[in-house]
Amino acid sequence: MTNSDPSGTPLRVGLFGTGPWAARVHAPALAAHPGVELAGVWGRRPEAAAALAEATGTRAYDDPDALLADCDAVAIALPPDVQAPLAARAARAGRHLLLDKPLATTVEAAREVADAADGAGVASVVFCTLRFAPETAGWIEERRTEGGWYVGEARWLGSLYGPGSDSPYAASPWRREKGGLWDLGPHILSVLIPILGDVTGLTAAKGPDDVHHLVLRHASGASSTATLGLSAPPAAGGAALTLHGTAGRAELPAWDGARTAYGEAVTALLTAARTGTPHPCDARFGLRLTELLTEAETRAAGL
Known part of the structure; x- marks a missing residue:
């Protein structure tokens, strides 16, 4: 693009x-x-x-x-x-x-x-x-075309609410209320779904602070995990996504800003x-993300 x-x-x-x-x-x-x-x-x-x-x-x-x-x-x-x-x-x-x-x-x-x-x-x-950053958009398309993926592992721990944070986004009431699941979850799902297929099964559990752990089954038969949060100590923060499959391992590349x-x-x-x-x-994909995040939130809360 x-x-x-x-x-x-x-x-x-x-x-x-x-x-x-x-x-x-x-x-x-x-x-x-x-x-x-x-x-x-x-x-x-x-x-x-x-x-x-x-x-x-x-x-x-x-x-x-x-x-x-x-x-x-x-x-x-x-x-x-x-x-x-x-x-x-x-x-x-x-x-x-x-x-x-x-x-x-x-x-x-x-x-x-x-x-x-x-x-x-x-x-x-x-x-x-x-989905749009040139570095990651190209990588997503290449991995989708390759296929043969067995397992995906994703982690995105932000420090928006961690000790010493001075981010201007920390004043956002909806982020404070909904946490990393809703703020970071769409990003991770927008990578996993195009490559591994739609989510056909989902479980979720709460971690410390706003951390959520997701386990997903995908239409391709692959499975994936995701750990998401906005309250990590700065030294613990970072984002990574790894795929494992017949082509070996593939790491999501870094991207240069929004x-x-x-x-x-x-x-x-x-x-x-x-x-x-x-x-x-x-917007139809945005609806699908909302459905999945709602299900994850409900399951993590034990409702």
Whole structure:
């Protein structure tokens, strides 16, 4: 994938959200993309919307419906349960969707978005970083083509809530409530599922703090494990994913930040909008992730 405009006509994209993720990743990537015109910014804090709009050379909107009326697509950088109803509304208005993960934290809300996108015939992409970062996206496709995988092992321990953390994302209420399972789980599942197949069985257990351990069965017959958390001591943090199979061992490569990956997600949305061919990481896939994370949360809680 490349950050080139597949149609020659810029897509007017409205950005909804003004937090650190929007300011560091969404807004600069959208403003720099040759296939996009950043139509404007709306946020729940007008002063933040004004500052972000000024920084990216666009206009701040006080009314989300006014921005919806002035764009062809929406990019959403809001908490999942704020994102979902806005995304469904945008889809019904005929706007393409560039969404964050998780799509929602309830199956019902995620299904509403997927159904609205399907019903309106709009394109959708859910931004799971590893699915779009050039280094990891190519690796996923190569491993999928290779096949023959027997076991997958994944671990992502972040230190967002670990001792001494000063991350701006630590102030996020939904991350504090839902933890690494919901914040990091979509990333890991977005790698494992394309390679090993859909999840056909799942068990989960709680570890220390917000840590969750998952054991998955896949449609290919392979199995995988994943350990996820946001509260690890800094020295214990890190991410890794290893596949074992007939080709031997394969390690997920490192990737270079989220902004480049987000640009690739923009390109994927442009392509899906132009061709009418759904992207594999679309709202329907986002719904599937929500179903799996909900099941994992329920099983880990012993309910």
